[in-house]
Amino acid sequence: MPHNIYLPNLARVIYIKDEVPGERAIRTFHLEPLDGGWFDHECGQCAMLSVFGRGEALISIAS
Amino acid sequence: MEKILDKKRLDDWAAALTNYEVQAPSQEDGIWGFQPVNGPVRLDHTNTKQPPKEFAFPQREVFFTFEQIKGEAPRLTQVLPQAPRHAVFGVRPCDGRGVPRMDKVFNDHVEDTYYNTRRKNVAYVGLACNKPPSANCFCLSVGGSPVSTDGLDVLMTDLGDRYFVAAVTDAGKALMAEAAKVFSEPSATDQKQVKQAHAAAVAHPQRAVNNPDQAPAKLKASFKSPLWDELARACIGCGICTFLCPTCHCFDINDEVHGKAPLKGQRVRTWDNCQFPDFTMHSSGHNPREGTGARLRQRVGHKFQYFYENFGMHQCVGCGRCITECPVGIDIINVVNKVAENAA
Numbered sequence: 001m002p003h004n005i006y007l008p009n010l011a012r013v014i015y016i017k018d019e020v021p022g023e024r025a026i027r028t029f030h031l032e033p034l035d036g037g038w039f040d041h042e043c044g045q046c047a048m049l050s051v052f053g054r055g056e057a058l059i060s061i062a063s
Numbered sequence: 064m065e066k067i068l069d070k071k072r073l074d075d076w077a078a079a080l081t082n083y084e085v086q087a088p089s090q091e092d093g094i095w096g097f098q099p100v101n102g103p104v105r106l107d108h109t110n111t112k113q114p115p116k117e118f119a120f121p122q123r124e125v126f127f128t129f130e131q132i133k134g135e136a137p138r139l140t141q142v143l144p145q146a147p148r149h150a151v152f153g154v155r156p157c158d159g160r161g162v163p164r165m166d167k168v169f170n171d172h173v174e175d176t177y178y179n180t181r182r183k184n185v186a187y188v189g190l191a192c193n194k195p196p197s198a199n200c201f202c203l204s205v206g207g208s209p210v211s212t213d214g215l216d217v218l219m220t221d222l223g224d225r226y227f228v229a230a231v232t233d234a235g236k237a238l239m240a241e242a243a244k245v246f247s248e249p250s251a252t253d254q255k256q257v258k259q260a261h262a263a264a265v266a267h268p269q270r271a272v273n274n275p276d277q278a279p280a281k282l283k284a285s286f287k288s289p290l291w292d293e294l295a296r297a298c299i300g301c302g303i304c305t306f307l308c309p310t311c312h313c314f315d316i317n318d319e320v321h322g323k324a325p326l327k328g329q330r331v332r333t334w335d336n337c338q339f340p341d342f343t344m345h346s347s348g349h350n351p352r353e354g355t356g357a358r359l360r361q362r363v364g365h366k367f368q369y370f371y372e373n374f375g376m377h378q379c380v381g382c383g384r385c386i387t388e389c390p391v392g393i394d395i396i397n398v399v400n401k402v403a404e405n406a407a
Contacts, residue, residue: 004176
């Protein structure tokens with residue numbers, strides 16, 4: 001069975017840092033992989049982050 | 064493997080395929096569609112309203128289910144397709160040519176587990192178009208043919224009271240082997256007649272995209288042409304053109320939540336549509352394809368430029384559904400020809 005690209009990598013939020021307060025607050029979320037693995041990426045790629053039951057967002061990756 | 068099938072034995076062939084769910088064109092309220100065979104198989108159809116792409120790429124499918132108890136890690140359960148083996152009769156050669164194009168899309172760089180699991184369980188039994196089944200057929204001008212075997216496992220040709228049946232792939236040979244007794248060997252006359260039928264089919268007049276080999280360059284040069292807005296002025300963004308296209312494959316992925324405590328749901332893939340304004344809408348509100356002109360350009364460009372640049376072939380197979388079914392008369396042949404004529 002080939003790797004199923006549609007199965008997500010699971011991660012836990014371990015720390016949230018408030019960068020900028022206010023109505024358009026900016027926070028940095030620190031994630032820890034749950035299944036031991038993480039993902040490789042190439043320049044220009046982004047990641048779709050989803051929280052089950054809440055929604056999803058496209059996140060840029062800074063190399 | 065080439066055989067003759069008496070038309071009276073077609074149902075016997077279908078009935079012998081007990082290891083398959085046999086699908087064939089069926090007419091309901093004047094509309095042809097593929098349906099499970101539940102009676103005599105009819106192959107007197109024009110072309111089905113929907114192409115047979117749904118057998119490998121359904122409108123909606125579940126990828127996995129999830130369940131999460133607060134404070135614990137979510138549990139995911141992969142849902143792989145349990146689709147039966149399908150034998151799909153009456154596939155027109157244009158739709159057959161859509162199959163390898165879809166195969167490329169779902170296997171380029173990465174393999175799509177869901178598509179491939181379904182795809183390997185589908186056998187396509189084609190029916191040559193002795194005459195164009197639609198006034199908007201244009202397969203010849205996009206590299207196809209009314210007797211093409213591309214993407215098909217079997218090609219049947221109507222010879223009046225019998226079919227000339229040719230296996231194209233091993234899967235096709237297996238389909239014919241399941242009912243070996245219903246076939247007979249073709250005579251020299253049968254061989255001669257099928258060649259005549261194919262020659263006549265190819266010679267039958269069709270509409271045409273002019274200079275299709277030049278289309279990629281012409282479209283590329285016309286990216287900023289005001290013609291796109293003009294040609295798309297009537298578009299109401301209903302998306303019928305892409306939903307009925309045998310090679311359109313865009314999809315969206317969403318989570319459907321069924322319970323909150325514990326959190327339960329499933330991740331689902333559904334067809335999406337580049338003719339919808341929201342298709343490219345960013346969360347910021349910016350839309351890089353804001354108008355119908357930009358969206359028409361995307362659809363036509365994908366068929367005649369971008370896919371060609373990626374895979375060396377036009378994505379359009381010339382079935383003509385998008386022309387026939389468009390409620391406002393947008394005609395992809397006219398669009399490509401006009402844009403190409405006006406290209407710098």
